Structure formats: structure tokens, C-alpha cells
Amino acid sequence: xxxxxxxLGRAAEHAVAEWLAAHGWRILATRYRSPxxxxxxxxxxxxxxxxxxxxxxxxxxxxxxxxxxxxxxxxRRVSAALAAFxxxxxxxxxGLRVDLVAVVPGPQPRTWxxxx
Numbered sequence: 001x002x003x004x005x006x007x008l009g010r011a012a013e014h015a016v017a018e019w020l021a022a023h024g025w026r027i028l029a030t031r032y033r034s035p036x037x038x039x040x041x042x043x044x045x046x047x048x049x050x051x052x053x054x055x056x057x058x059x060x061x062x063x064x065x066x067x068x069x070x071x072x073x074x075x076r077r078v079s080a081a082l083a084a085f086x087x088x089x090x091x092x093x094x095g096l097r098v099d100l101v102a103v104v105p106g107p108q109p110r111t112w113x114x115x116x
Contacts, residue, residue: 012057012103013040020053028091034084037077042085050093052082057103070100 017027020043028050029042041053054070078098086096 009055009057013055016053016055016101016103017041017043025051028089029085032081032085034081036080036084037074039078039081039085042082044091044093048092048094050082050086050089050091050096052078052085052096052098054078054098054100055103056100 013030017030020041021027024046026044027041028044030040032039032042039052040055041051043051043053045051054074056070075098079096082096082098086093
């Protein structure tokens with residue numbers, strides 16, 4: 001049986017990917033792994049910047065701010081993994097960036113509130 005937290009995390013990543021795609025972003029990879037680290041989503045934004053998207057989910061406010069959970073060493077690993085993706089991908093881009101998206105439950109059941 002799958003861990004419900006992993007299923008919830010995948011659902012949050014899927015919601016973020018759909019939201020970004022609806023706003024003109026092209027999703028290139030999900031859960032990309034390299035020796036340097038892992039990226040939840042790799043996307044190309046409308047301005048052709050290659051983005052590593054880190055998705056942070058909180059089911060309640062008790063665990064604190066999702067953005068506060070990201071440590072500098074984690075951002076370094078995500079940045080290094082994004083650079084590895086860029087070296088291996090034949091995708092023209094104008095730069096690299098890491099974005100954080102916080103996902104919290106919305107006011108209605110099975111809805112999300114996203115903050116970028």
C-alpha cells in the first residue's frame with residue numbers, strides 16, 4: 001500500500017504542473033533525478049527560462065510556512081540538478097531559475113491554493 005503522504009505530494013505536484021501549463025509553461029520533466037539532486041518539476045516558462053520548480057505541500061498550518069522549510073543546502077542541490085538537466089537537454093533557453101510553489105488546502109474539499 002502506498003504511503004498517503006506520497007500520494008498527496010504527487011497530487012500537489014500534478015496540480016502545480018497543470019496550473020503552470022495553463023499559464024503557458026511547458027512541463028519538461030517531473031521528479032527529475034540526477035546525481036546532484038532531485039527536482040519536483042522542470043519547466044520552460046513563456047520567456048524561455050528553464051525553471052526548476054520545488055513544490056512544498058502543507059496539509060495544515062501546524063507545520064509552519066512551506067517556504068520556511070526550504071534550506072540553503074536543498075536549494076543548492078536543486079540548482080545543481082537543474083544545471084545537469086540543462087547540460088543534458090537540447091532545449092534552447094535563456095537562463096536558469098529555481099521557483100518555489102507552496103501548496104495548501106483550499107476552501108473547498110479537493111482544492112488547492114498555490115502561492116509562487
